[in-house]
Amino acid sequence: MDQNIDMDAVAARRRALAEALQKGEPVVVTASGEVEKKEEADDQGMSGIMVPNGKLA
Amino acid sequence: MAYYWYQSDPQLYQMEVAAMQKFFPSFTISQLQDGSGRLYWRGKVQPAGQGGMVWDLMLIYKNSHPHAGQNEYGGSVQILPLSPRLKDIADKMMPLIMQTYGDYDNVVQHGFGLGLPHIYRDQFGRNEEYFICSADPKYFKTGQNHSTSAASALSWACKWIILCEMWLNGEISDDVAMEGNY
Numbered sequence: 161m162d163q164n165i166d167m168d169a170v171a172a173r174r175r176a177l178a179e180a181l182q183k184g185e186p187v188v189v190t191a192s193g194e195v196e197k198k199e200e201a202d203d204q205g206m207s208g209i210m211v212p213n214g215k216l217a
Numbered sequence: 218m219a220y221y222w223y224q225s226d227p228q229l230y231q232m233e234v235a236a237m238q239k240f241f242p243s244f245t246i247s248q249l250q251d252g253s254g255r256l257y258w259r260g261k262v263q264p265a266g267q268g269g270m271v272w273d274l275m276l277i278y279k280n281s282h283p284h285a286g287q288n289e290y291g292g293s294v295q296i297l298p299l300s301p302r303l304k305d306i307a308d309k310m311m312p313l314i315m316q317t318y319g320d321y322d323n324v325v326q327h328g329f330g331l332g333l334p335h336i337y338r339d340q341f342g343r344n345e346e347y348f349i350c351s352a353d354p355k356y357f358k359t360g361q362n363h364s365t366s367a368a369s370a371l372s373w374a375c376k377w378i379i380l381c382e383m384w385l386n387g388e389i390s391d392d393v394a395m396e397g398n399y
Contacts, residue, residue: 170268171388178383181376182393189372191241193262193272195379209240211372212365 236368273300294370296349303347307332
């Protein structure tokens with residue numbers, strides 16, 4: 161594992177994603193499987209599949 | 218005689234392959250060597266990005282694809298994590314869950330009967346394995362003109378994984394993990 165990873169940044173990113181998911185904001189999944197808020201992915205020019213609507217079973 | 222969905226509907230097969238190659242090009246397709254004829258995709262994802270866990274997944278088509286019965290969680294694309302193995306994580310979590318809810322009946326009532334939120338068990342080869350409940354079957358599209366692909370199922374699974382990691386890290390509560398609006 162890369163020891164230089166900023167775990168605080170990783171946790172902060174996860175918190176933002178958790179909030180977005182709870183609010184039902186659109187998210188995309190990139191080719192590596194990374195889940196991103198759609199607006200952030202757009203800002204960064206990242207493409208990915210939009211997660212379809214659907215509640216986890 | 219065409220027996221499997223990918224023989225009887227080659228166009229659907231081509232669309233499935235095209236969608237996976239477009240969105241998840243590192244995944245490869247093969248056929249299970251168990252005589253069932255089922256096709257599966259295998260590859261790795263890292264839903265939390267850098268610093269998150271790497272998950273080695275199999276996406277296994279049921280031969281009924283595209284189909285979603287009332288209790289067919291995730292429809293006809295089953296998501297089986299090979300690493301980490303859900304059963305191993307669930308076994309580690311169960312003592313903590315029992316501590317929280319007191320007895321097994323209460324654990325089941327809160328939806329954690331298998332030790333993790335939103336999973337189901339099924340036979341896979343000789344073993345019973347735990348699979349990701351990627352979506353309520355009512356969201357799995359099975360129409361002739363529009364059906365849910367393995368690529369869409371994988372995107373649901375990545376969302377499940379990140380929520381599961383958050384729950385394992387204590388970043389979201391049991392209630393949110395079970396009943397959150399996603």
